[in-house]
Amino acid sequence: MNIRMKRIALMTAAAALMLWPLGAAAELKPGTVYKIGWASDKSNYLSFVDEPLAKGMEIAIEEINAKGGIAGKVKIELDRRDMKSDPMLGATVVQELIAAGANFIVTTCDTDVSLPGAQMAAKASLPVISSCGADAAGPSQVPGGFGFLNVPGTLTQGAMLAEYAAKKGYKKAFTLKSKSEGYTHTLGVAFEERFRELGGEIVGEAYYTLGDSSYRVTATKMASSDADVIMTNTFPPDTTAFLKDLERLGNTKPIIMVDGNDTPVIFDAGGQLDISAMTTYGGNRTPGSAFETFEKEYRAKFGADPESLQTALGYDLVVSVAAAVEAAGSTEGAAVRDALDNVENVAGATGLISYKNSPIGRGIPKKDYAVVTFDRANRKFVVVEVGFPQKFPPVK
Amino acid sequence: MAMSQKWWLRALIGSAQILVLVSLLVAAVSLLGSSTDQRILTVFLINLIAAIGLQIYTGTSGIISFGHVGFMALGAYGSALFTADPAIKAMGIPNAPDFILTSAMGFLPAMLIGVGVAAMVAAVIGRVFVRLGGSAAAVATLGFMVMVFTVLSNAEEWTRGAKAFSGIPAYTTMGWCMGAFAVILVIARLLRESDTGLGLRSSRDDAIAAQASGVDVVNSRYVMWVASAACSAVAGALYAHYIGAILPKAFHFELTFLVVTMVIVGGQSITGAIVGTLLITILAEALRRLENGFSLGSFSLSEAPGLTTAVLALLIVFTLTMRPQGLVGRWELDDLTARWLAKRRPAANGTALPFEKDRERNPAA
Numbered sequence A: 001m002n003i004r005m006k007r008i009a010l011m012t013a014a015a016a017l018m019l020w021p022l023g024a025a026a027e028l029k030p031g032t033v034y035k036i037g038w039a040s041d042k043s044n045y046l047s048f049v050d051e052p053l054a055k056g057m058e059i060a061i062e063e064i065n066a067k068g069g070i071a072g073k074v075k076i077e078l079d080r081r082d083m084k085s086d087p088m089l090g091a092t093v094v095q096e097l098i099a100a101g102a103n104f105i106v107t108t109c110d111t112d113v114s115l116p117g118a119q120m121a122a123k124a125s126l127p128v129i130s131s132c133g134a135d136a137a138g139p140s141q142v143p144g145g146f147g148f149l150n151v152p153g154t155l156t157q158g159a160m161l162a163e164y165a166a167k168k169g170y171k172k173a174f175t176l177k178s179k180s181e182g183y184t185h186t187l188g189v190a191f192e193e194r195f196r197e198l199g200g201e202i203v204g205e206a207y208y209t210l211g212d213s214s215y216r217v218t219a220t221k222m223a224s225s226d227a228d229v230i231m232t233n234t235f236p237p238d239t240t241a242f243l244k245d246l247e248r249l250g251n252t253k254p255i256i257m258v259d260g261n262d263t264p265v266i267f268d269a270g271g272q273l274d275i276s277a278m279t280t281y282g283g284n285r286t287p288g289s290a291f292e293t294f295e296k297e298y299r300a301k302f303g304a305d306p307e308s309l310q311t312a313l314g315y316d317l318v319v320s321v322a323a324a325v326e327a328a329g330s331t332e333g334a335a336v337r338d339a340l341d342n343v344e345n346v347a348g349a350t351g352l353i354s355y356k357n358s359p360i361g362r363g364i365p366k367k368d369y370a371v372v373t374f375d376r377a378n379r380k381f382v383v384v385e386v387g388f389p390q391k392f393p394p395v396k
Numbered sequence B: 001m002a003m004s005q006k007w008w009l010r011a012l013i014g015s016a017q018i019l020v021l022v023s024l025l026v027a028a029v030s031l032l033g034s035s036t037d038q039r040i041l042t043v044f045l046i047n048l049i050a051a052i053g054l055q056i057y058t059g060t061s062g063i064i065s066f067g068h069v070g071f072m073a074l075g076a077y078g079s080a081l082f083t084a085d086p087a088i089k090a091m092g093i094p095n096a097p098d099f100i101l102t103s104a105m106g107f108l109p110a111m112l113i114g115v116g117v118a119a120m121v122a123a124v125i126g127r128v129f130v131r132l133g134g135s136a137a138a139v140a141t142l143g144f145m146v147m148v149f150t151v152l153s154n155a156e157e158w159t160r161g162a163k164a165f166s167g168i169p170a171y172t173t174m175g176w177c178m179g180a181f182a183v184i185l186v187i188a189r190l191l192r193e194s195d196t197g198l199g200l201r202s203s204r205d206d207a208i209a210a211q212a213s214g215v216d217v218v219n220s221r222y223v224m225w226v227a228s229a230a231c232s233a234v235a236g237a238l239y240a241h242y243i244g245a246i247l248p249k250a251f252h253f254e255l256t257f258l259v260v261t262m263v264i265v266g267g268q269s270i271t272g273a274i275v276g277t278l279l280i281t282i283l284a285e286a287l288r289r290l291e292n293g294f295s296l297g298s299f300s301l302s303e304a305p306g307l308t309t310a311v312l313a314l315l316i317v318f319t320l321t322m323r324p325q326g327l328v329g330r331w332e333l334d335d336l337t338a339r340w341l342a343k344r345r346p347a348a349n350g351t352a353l354p355f356e357k358d359r360e361r362n363p364a365a
Helices: A003-026 A047-066 A087-099 A111-123 A154-167 A183-197 A216-224 A238-248 A264-269 A271-275 A290-302 A310-328 A333-341 B002-032 B035-061 B068-083 B086-092 B107-129 B134-154 B174-193 B195-202 B207-212 B217-243 B253-266 B270-291 B307-322 B333-344 B354-361
Strands: A033-040 A075-082 A104-107 A128-130 A172-177 A201-207 A229-232 A255-257 A276-280 A346-348 A351-353 A369-375 A380-387 B294-296 B299-301
Touching (some): A047 A310, A075 A087, A087 B035, A087 B217, A104 A111, A172 A183, A183 A201, A183 A229, A216 A238, A238 A255, A238 A271, A264 A271, A276 A380, A290 A310, A310 A333, A310 A346, B002 B174, B002 B333, B035 B174, B035 B217, B035 B270, B068 B107, B068 B217, B068 B253, B270 B307
Parallel strands (some): A033 A104, A104 A128, A172 A229
C-alpha cells in the first residue's frame, strides 16, 4: 500500500468513526424516546380543532407505548406548545421544539398559518405535518420534501361532494364560500369545478366572513333561487347560524356540507340537518371497525364520546408517524421523511392510510371519504356512502 | 439659526443614546442568548420599528390609529412580490402581471417599492383621515386595516388571496433590523423635534389653541401620517423577509392589538414606544412560558392557555386608568437623562433644560 492509499484509508476510517455516533444515535434503541413536537393552537381560533386532535394523539401514543413503543423499543413523547394561530409565533415555537430535541414536527390545523413553522422544520431536516390543514399545495411549499398533510385536502373533498351531488341528480347548485381562509374557499371552488365538469350548473355564489352571525340575505337569495342543492363551505358556529336562517325561511332545498362540521355541536343547528349531508372520514363505523375500537378507547380514557372527528385524525397522525419511524428503522429526519412517503395501508381510526403513490400529490395521504347524514334524535352521523372521488382539480 | 441647530442636534443625541442601549441589548443576546432568544430579539426589533412607525403619528398628534398594520401589510406584500423566486410565483400567482412574475429584485429596492406603495396610499387617504380625531379616527383607521385585509384576501391573482404567499427570500437579519431601526429612529426623532412635530405636539391637548398660535394642525398631521405609514411599511417588509411566508390574516386584529398596546403602555414619545415594545415583548415571552404550566411552592398550574392575552388586555386597562399618558409620558430618554442630571446638580447655572426649549420655540407646547 503506497502512502496515498494509506492516507485515503486513514481518512475513510476517520470519517467512518466520526459518522458512527450519528448513525448510532438515529437507530431505534430500546429505552430511547421519539419526540413529537407540536406547535399547536391552545388559545386562539384553531384550538377548537387542535384540542380534540390532542386527545386522539394521546390515545395512539398510550396504545403504542403500552406495547413498548415504536417497534417495541422507542417510546413516543408529545411536546405540545401554544402558537396562538400566529404564523410568526408558530415559527418561534417550532424553533423552540427543535432546540428541545423534537424528532418530528406537527403544526396547527391550517396549512397557511403553519407554513413559516413548517419551513423552519424543513431547514432543520425534520419532517413536518399539519395536524389537519387541508391545502393540497401545502407540502410542495415546504422545501426538501419534508412537508406532509394528515388529510387528503380540500380539492378531493370538494370533488367528492360534487360527485355525490351529481349522483343524487342535482343539476343546479348555489355555493357559500369565504375568502377568510384557504379551506373555506378552495374547497368550494373545487366543488364548483368538478360539479361543472359533471354537467352541473352553479346558479349562484355567495361569500361570508368567518364569524358572521347573520345569513339572512344570503339564505333568502338561496332559498328563492332555482338551485336544487345548496353547498356550504362553513363550519360551526357559522354553519349553525346559516342553517338557522335557512330554517326561518322554510328552506326545503337539500344542503351539502364539509368535514369541518363533523362535531357534536352541529346537532344544535336544528331542522335543516334533516335535509343535509356532509363529507367526512371514518366511513366504516360498524361494530368491530377501527373507528369503533378507537371510540371505545376514547370513552375508557376520557369518560365521554369523542367531541369531534378530529380526535380520530389525531390518532391517524400518530400511527402514520410511528409506522414511518418503524419502517425507517431510524429516527433521522430524512429517513423518516422517505419512509412516510412510502407508508401504505396503515390502519388508522378513520380507515386505511396511504402516502405511497398518492393520486393527490406527494405528502398527501389517500383516505376514503364518508358521506354522512344526521340522526338528530340520537345525535349520530349515519354513513350513506364511502369512497374517493374519481377525478379532482389539480393542485395549484 | 442657533435654535434650529439645537433641535436637530437634540434629536441626534437622543437617537444616539437609544441606539447605544439597544445595541448593547442586541450584543448581549447575540453573544449569550440561544437561537430562540435571537429569534425573539429579531421579532422585537421588527415590532419596535412598527411601534415607532405608529408613534410618529400617534405620539405627536394624540390620535390613535388602528390602521397602521394595514401599511405593514402593504410593505410586506410590496416587497415580497418583487423579491420572490419567479419560478415559485409562476406556480402560486400565474395570472399576475408580467412585471411582478419576472421580477427578482434585491431587498432594498423591493422594500422601497413596498414603502412607496404604503406612502402613496397614505397620501391619498390621509387628506381625509387627518381631519378626524377621537373615536371617528379610531373607527376610520380600523376600517382601513379591514379594507387592506379584504383587498389582499380577494386579490388572488396578485397575493394568492387568503392562502400563504411563500418563497420570500430570507433577507431579514439582525443587521438589517438594526440598520432600519437606526434610520427610522433618527427620522422619527427629527420629525418629532422639528417645528412641524413640536407644533403638532402642542395640538394634542388643545388643537384650537395650537391653531391660534399659528400651528397648521391639518398639514402637520398629514406629514406625520405619511411618514408613519412609510416607517410601518419598512416593518412589514422586514416581517415578510423574516417569516418567509405571509398571508393577509397575519396583518389583522392580533398584530394591531399588539402594536397599539406597545404604544399605549409605553407613552407618547419615541422612547415610550421603545419602552412599551420592550416591556410587552418581555412580558409576553414570560407569560407564554408560564402558559405551559408552572409551580410556585404549594401552588401549581398545569396549563393556562390565553394567559398572555388576558394579562396584556389588563395591562392596557390598567395603563389607561392609572397612567393614561403611558409609562414614559411625553419624555424622551435625553429629557429624562437631563432631568436626572439636573436633580443631581440643582440650579447649576440656571440654563434651560433641553425640553424647556420647547416652550421657548412654541409657548403652546
